[in-house]
Amino acid sequence: MSSWTLALMVLKTLDILGPQHGYGIARRIEQISGDLLAVNQGTLYPLLLKLELEGSIASQWGASENNRRARFYRLTAAGRKRLQAETRDWEQTAAIIARFFKVKAEDLA
Amino acid sequence: MRLLRRFLMRLSNSAMRHRADERLREEIAEHLALQTEENLRAGMSSGEARRQAVLKLGAAEAIQENHHSEQSLPLIENALHDLRYAVRIDPATISTQVREQVQSVDAELPVFRAQTLDDVLSASPFNTAIFQWKWLHYLQPPHCCSRDSESMEPSPTW
Numbered sequence: 001m002s003s004w005t006l007a008l009m010v011l012k013t014l015d016i017l018g019p020q021h022g023y024g025i026a027r028r029i030e031q032i033s034g035d036l037l038a039v040n041q042g043t044l045y046p047l048l049l050k051l052e053l054e055g056s057i058a059s060q061w062g063a064s065e066n067n068r069r070a071r072f073y074r075l076t077a078a079g080r081k082r083l084q085a086e087t088r089d090w091e092q093t094a095a096i097i098a099r100f101f102k103v104k105a106e107d108l109a
Numbered sequence: 110m111r112l113l114r115r116f117l118m119r120l121s122n123s124a125m126r127h128r129a130d131e132r133l134r135e136e137i138a139e140h141l142a143l144q145t146e147e148n149l150r151a152g153m154s155s156g157e158a159r160r161q162a163v164l165k166l167g168a169a170e171a172i173q174e175n176h177h178s179e180q181s182l183p184l185i186e187n188a189l190h191d192l193r194y195a196v197r198i199d200p201a202t203i204s205t206q207v208r209e210q211v212q213s214v215d216a217e218l219p220v221f222r223a224q225t226l227d228d229v230l231s232a233s234p235f236n237t238a239i240f241q242w243k244w245l246h247y248l249q250p251p252h253c254c255s256r257d258s259e260s261m262e263p264s265p266t267w
Contacts, residue, residue, distance in 0.1 A: 022136055023143040042167030045136050046176035049129065066146060070139050071132075 003047055006039070008090065010047065011056060011083040014075040021062075021070035022048055048073060056082050133176060137169050 006029075013028050014020060020028065025048075026039045051057045056079035064070040075083070141162050148158035166172075 021139070021143075023140045026140075040167070041140065041165060042169075042172045045133055045140070046172060048136075049133065049176065064139075064143065066143070068139065068142060070143070071136055 003043065006043065006047055007051060007056075008083075008086050010044075010051065011075060011079055011086070014057060014073060015080065015083055019062075019072040019074040021064055021072050023070070024064075025073065051079070055079070130173060130177065133173055134169075137166065137172065141166060 009029050009032075010025055013025055013032070017028060022045055026041050026044055029039050030037055048057065048059070052059055052073070055076060057073045058076050059071050059073045061069060062072045141159070144162035144165060145155075145158045148161050149155065151158075153161065
């Protein structure tokens with residue numbers, strides 16, 4: 001999975017579920033994918049830091065459901081805007097690729 | 110413009126490296142703790158739960174290093190590190206090092222002075238053979254030489 005794809009999943013997860021800690025994001029992504037995706041957790045935290053530096057997400061320390069100290073991430077306005085743009089791009093790309101998969105030789109004659 | 114913004118961002122990350130590293134370390138530790146708790150709830154022993162959590166996360170040091178190399182400017186950081194090291198050197202240390210160097214050169218000087226032209230010339234095996242032959246000829250007592258010892262005179266062309 002490319003870091004761009006993972007970034008898109010992270011942004012969408014935060015958009016749907018609201019603030020989450022890193023571990024929660026990883027678990028939710030796995031859950032949403034029907035456990036078909038195993039997030040490489042080692043790449044998640046650097047990505048979260050990168051997204052934060054870019055201004056797409058913001059974070060603050062809080063308490064997890066087990067009363068552990070954890071850093072919670074939330075989507076920013078810039079992140080929401082970016083998510084919309086990325087979603088549009090993704091849908092366009094997916095539609096183009098889908099056309100390529102469906103095309104037959106006689107369709108082009 | 111985008112490149113400039115990225116460069117400035119990396120520069121600021123380099124300046125705040127310690128803070129970012131610390132935060133990443135804390136987050137990884139929290140993640141491991143949460144994953145270990147979940148593994149314990151799934152019925153694993155405490156040792157196995159921790160081991161599985163570490164395996165699932167991957168090498169923490171490598172994660173930090175990758176993140177650091179992607180988000181900062183290692184080249185500039187290394188240059189600054191070298192510069193800091195150079196500035197920190199104590200003048201007393203420098204003078205000690207210079208004195209040691211001078212002493213080591215001085216210790217070699219008598220050996221160099223002791224070398225005469227003959228010593229230098231005799232360093233060549235060919236020249237050594239010539240000199241030995243010449244000196245043997247002149248130093249030999251007359252009784253040990255043959256009657257036609259005059260013929261043993263080395264040629265002036267040598």
